[in-house]
Amino acid sequence: MKWYILPATAYFSAIYLFFYLPIVILIIYSFNAAQYSLVWAGFTWHWYQQLFADWNLWVAAWHSVVLGVSVSTVATLIGTLAAVSLYRYRFWGRRLQYSLIFILILSPDIVMGISLLILFSLLSVLLGFWSLLCAQVTLCLPFVAVTVYSRIVSFDNDIFEAAKDLGATDFTIFRRIILPLLWPAVFSAWLLSFTLSLDDVIVSYFVAGPQYEILPLRIYSMARLGITPTINALCTVIFSLTLLLVLLSQLILRKKP
Amino acid sequence: MRIRQIDLFKGFSLGIVWIWLTLFALLPFCLVLLASFLSYDENTLASLPFTFENYQRLYDPVYFHIFARSFLLAGICTLFCLLLGYPFACFISRLATAAKSFFVLLIIIPFWTSSLIRSYALIAILKAKGLLNTCLLALGWIQAPLPLLFTNTAVIIGLIYNLLPFMILPILTNIERLDIRLIDAARDLGASWLTIFWRIVLPLTMPGIMAGCILVFLPAMTIFYIPDILGGAKSVLVGNLIQRQFLVMHNWPAGAATSIVLTGFLALLVLLYRKIAADKGGHEFL
Numbered sequence: 001m002k003w004y005i006l007p008a009t010a011y012f013s014a015i016y017l018f019f020y021l022p023i024v025i026l027i028i029y030s031f032n033a034a035q036y037s038l039v040w041a042g043f044t045w046h047w048y049q050q051l052f053a054d055w056n057l058w059v060a061a062w063h064s065v066v067l068g069v070s071v072s073t074v075a076t077l078i079g080t081l082a083a084v085s086l087y088r089y090r091f092w093g094r095r096l097q098y099s100l101i102f103i104l105i106l107s108p109d110i111v112m113g114i115s116l117l118i119l120f121s122l123l124s125v126l127l128g129f130w131s132l133l134c135a136q137v138t139l140c141l142p143f144v145a146v147t148v149y150s151r152i153v154s155f156d157n158d159i160f161e162a163a164k165d166l167g168a169t170d171f172t173i174f175r176r177i178i179l180p181l182l183w184p185a186v187f188s189a190w191l192l193s194f195t196l197s198l199d200d201v202i203v204s205y206f207v208a209g210p211q212y213e214i215l216p217l218r219i220y221s222m223a224r225l226g227i228t229p230t231i232n233a234l235c236t237v238i239f240s241l242t243l244l245l246v247l248l249s250q251l252i253l254r255k256k257p
Numbered sequence: 258m259r260i261r262q263i264d265l266f267k268g269f270s271l272g273i274v275w276i277w278l279t280l281f282a283l284l285p286f287c288l289v290l291l292a293s294f295l296s297y298d299e300n301t302l303a304s305l306p307f308t309f310e311n312y313q314r315l316y317d318p319v320y321f322h323i324f325a326r327s328f329l330l331a332g333i334c335t336l337f338c339l340l341l342g343y344p345f346a347c348f349i350s351r352l353a354t355a356a357k358s359f360f361v362l363l364i365i366i367p368f369w370t371s372s373l374i375r376s377y378a379l380i381a382i383l384k385a386k387g388l389l390n391t392c393l394l395a396l397g398w399i400q401a402p403l404p405l406l407f408t409n410t411a412v413i414i415g416l417i418y419n420l421l422p423f424m425i426l427p428i429l430t431n432i433e434r435l436d437i438r439l440i441d442a443a444r445d446l447g448a449s450w451l452t453i454f455w456r457i458v459l460p461l462t463m464p465g466i467m468a469g470c471i472l473v474f475l476p477a478m479t480i481f482y483i484p485d486i487l488g489g490a491k492s493v494l495v496g497n498l499i500q501r502q503f504l505v506m507h508n509w510p511a512g513a514a515t516s517i518v519l520t521g522f523l524a525l526l527v528l529l530y531r532k533i534a535a536d537k538g539g540h541e542f543l
Contacts, residue, residue, distance in 0.1 A: 015421075019367055021388075084270065091267075097275070100278055108475065109479065110516070111519070114503055116281065220373060242371070
């Protein structure tokens, strides 16, 4: 055994401890009967019961899921078209489209948030579902485009030439060749958008309205008031669900390389 | 007939992408730029005449301090992420394939889960009677609980906690590309490990390091909910300032000006990175 194995392993474990300890603590204390202290006062389901009885929370969660599914579907559609058109066509403004997508990824979320707030208030759009949809699609779109584009550049260009020679239209090529080959990338882009939408606080914070409350903003306003066992329970539920989703997607993606 | 159909699909794709990008990315940004030159108006949020006042006011020491503090905190956070992440990425890259993909997945999982929730989870560790203080007291390393929560230290810890994966992943991708034969060759020629690291490994992984630094530094300046949850009254960063100018003070022109200055700084940083990356002729990560 080499001398550096021990310290390296210790360091390695320390980083993972740093990553996971807060989450583990959070999960443990969501079952703690004591409300304010770290002292363990026995196991309880009480906070979960309280959580599931909160009707507003259910509504916010439902809103988030509906929004997440809509956002990721629209973003995946447009983002995929953006990636495919970048790859297949040479057009005026192609370079600009390419740069714009990268600028959007790097540009601070908060600037995106306030710029859309200004746009919506100028157009007198009521802040709610539609403003959130447009904002989050703009947030997710570049990530979809990059994910799909990095996959599509690995394709053999001859496939498209062959299809064209055989008389396929661009739409047929898209539907029968590009989409089936791209499916894993499109799927992971959809999933990435979904989690981006569910996690987003910064952009949503500016374009959300009181009529359409979503879960991250609700958690944010609760978390600002300090730590409570009910939020611990809520976060535990969300964390478990995301973990399940990620593991599931890894399984699916591995089956279809 | 076929020609028309080809054009239809191409037109549709380009049309929808460009309409979206123009309407929801280019136009809003131009509006921010425009608003930053307007005057503050209580009733309409912004009005004529055009003015430079919003930018002049940023010279005010109060605002200058906020910018300076943001740069400092984001810089410290980036430095720590680099110091923690680089050896970690090296270590992961040496693992066998199966173990590697498992451990990389463990790094990616926090990336998929809500960063808000993870920041909130830190409170239980950092608070006065939290886990960290309890452990340190029990070990006898400190006599009184350290005031961690609601300080800049807590904000830095929160930022590192959230952004470390963004440092590790690009460096890891870079190290994976490293040709191991270069190290063997240097070894054969009698170079010491320090020389190998300094002269070969570090320069070759520089693109990954810089990409990681950018991916950590940019969000660190603007994630306003981390200082909000973990920081105190003195932990106002640029992100919090913009948020307050817009939603508390309702001074949109001032908020727009702050955003433009922030965007300008960050754009300079990215341009600098791209220039260095292009000069080196290395692989661009961004």
